[in-house]
């Protein structure tokens with residue numbers, strides 16, 4: 037049992053509230069990823085769980101034990117830092133064994149745990165090296181090894197891959213996923229990277245401004261974002277938003293004569309200002325289809341198999357549509373866009389979704 | 396230049412390239428020559444001459460050095476000053492630098508309030524004139540009206556009062572400790588700066604590993620600031636063997652009582668410029684100055700070639 041339960045957690049630096057009423061449960065053995073824009077409080081939340089930051093209010097329990105007042109070392113957690121934070125004056129073995137020595141673990145057991153971790157992480161031939169004699173990816177593995185030898189109930193990762201180059205990042209991502217399976221560990225993982233979040237997570241927690249905006253399985257967040265923030269944050273390129281007004285039952289007016297007929301959720305009333313959201317991958321160049329918008333191509337980005345067209349609408353807004361192949365349209369050419377009706381999201385004035393999308 | 400023998404920088408002719416080189420190098424070369432290299436060479440040169448009774452000088456080879464080290468009229472004072480100077484240095488190494496390190500550690504505590512105030516206050520004496528420091532401490536320690544006597548008496552420890560600056564057994568130690576008090580800000584600032592360069596995440600990692608704040612300092616941070624400690628040590632060495640002003644301000648050129656606080660600087664001063672009945676002797680003074688130079692040179696070389704090479708430097 038190594039469930040992490042956070043209830044009503046608040047954290048303030050003086051008058052600045054950094055975390056506001058966070059509620060979160062990390063189930064035993066699950067991989068939870070915290071995402072959100074820079075400065076939204078992800079690291080602070082992670083450090084609060086670790087015990088590196090005192091909390092202002094609320095409750096944190098790990099494995100059913102309240103840990104609010106326990107120092108980090110007694111919380112049965114291990115943390116992997118963004119800069120790896122290896123001890124520069126100690127070799128790989130000692131980096132991993134350092135904490136165990138202070139915990140008065142018997143020498144034989146230290147040996148056994150370190151060599152076990154080194155085997156899992158393929159560090160056996162590097163044990164005598166100092167951190168500066170290692171590559172970035174190797175340092176990363178040592179940092180993970182240092183976490184493993186502690187045999188923690190919960191692993192905490194703060195952007196562990198952000199200092200690696202793109203290729204290594206993909207490799208290490210896969211390694212971490214395998215490690216999670218192997219160790220059956222409970223993991224809380226902070227990242228900026230959408231792909232990391234989508235591929236690794238059992239559950240994603242989207243944060244903004246010190247609050248949890250939405251929690252859910254990766255595809256749940258993708259298909260059913262609870263509000264415009266999550267909708268815009270998850271998915272790349274970001275979801276398109278078009279301001280609209282409900283002028284008649286089941287009809288939206290996007291301005292400049294663009295009218296869309298669409299079965300709208302019952303919560304919407306005639307006269308409501310709403311925002312229509314649709315992801316680029318659900319918009320195509322097509323003259324037929326139930327929901328049509330017309331515009332002029334600003335620019336085409338061809339990436340090979342797919343590409344993105346930036347299209348400006350008559351009302352002045354610009355939206356992005358995914359294209360496949362190589363449509364022969366020049367810049368400024370008029371095009372018709374077809375929006376997939378089952379992938380349209382309607383958001384109310386406060387930004388939250390007006391019930392599920394019409395489907 | 397890699398651009399061939401007759402072409403200078405960027406297609407300049409060789410002559411104008413050399414002129415340009417000269418233009419940029421000349422200021423440094425001239426200033427160093429006039430103010431450093433020439434005086435040094437002149438000192439060494441002058442140490443090779445002997446002063447005659449009539450005030451003229453004749454060449455004497457290394458004779459002055461032999462006299463200084465072996466002839467008891469000179470060697471007793473010289474070895475006394477040398478011994479005192481080492482005591483002076485060891486007190487700085489053993490008291491000033493550990494206290495400096497401890498203060499730096501305290502200053503870098505994250506929960507410390509009024510950090511800037513402490514830093515400024517501790518650094519303040521370093522910026523004061525040595526004359527003021529010397530005079531102030533003389534007043535404080537004075538057996539006649541010194542506040543230290545009254546303070547000790549006020550807490551019932553009057554019996555412990557002694558004329559610290561007036562006893563042969565305590566004068567040197569007292570002056571050394573006053574110097575320590577004055578300059579402790581320098582190791583503190585240098586080591587504090589080195590401690591600041593250590594990333595916070597490293598301390599966090601140690602906290603997660605179960606180390607207390609003290610253990611983190613001792614086992615993680617201290618090993619990482621050893622280069623700064625080495626630098627502080629060599630600076631202390633150079634400063635201590637060049638020291639003169641505090642002793643002169645507090646104990647005069649005679650560095651009493653009975654030369655018990657005499658160090659190389661004061662010995663040099665008396666010899667070179669003369670004092671009371673002693674006539675100034677430029678060549679013997681230069682001999683002492685050359686010895687001081689050699690001692691410092693030796694110390695710095697030991698640091699550079701033996702100690703510094705074994706010190707690991709870390710980039711974070």
Ligand SMILES: Nc1ncnc2c1ncn2[C@@H]1O[C@H](COP(=O)(O)OP(=O)(O)OP(=O)(O)O)[C@@H](O)[C@H]1O
Nearest residue numbers: 049052054072073074075076077078079080081228
């Ligand atoms: N010691 C501090 N004092 C005051 N404010 C702080 C302190 N540490 C962090 N903050 C503020 O708390 C907020 C959250 O910081 P945090 O480091 O948790 O962000 P983050 O989500 O991890 O960002 P990033 O993705 O850039 O790492 C930020 O607005 C930051 O300015």
Ligand SMILES: [Mg+2]
Nearest residue numbers: 078079080194
């Ligand atoms: Mg962060």
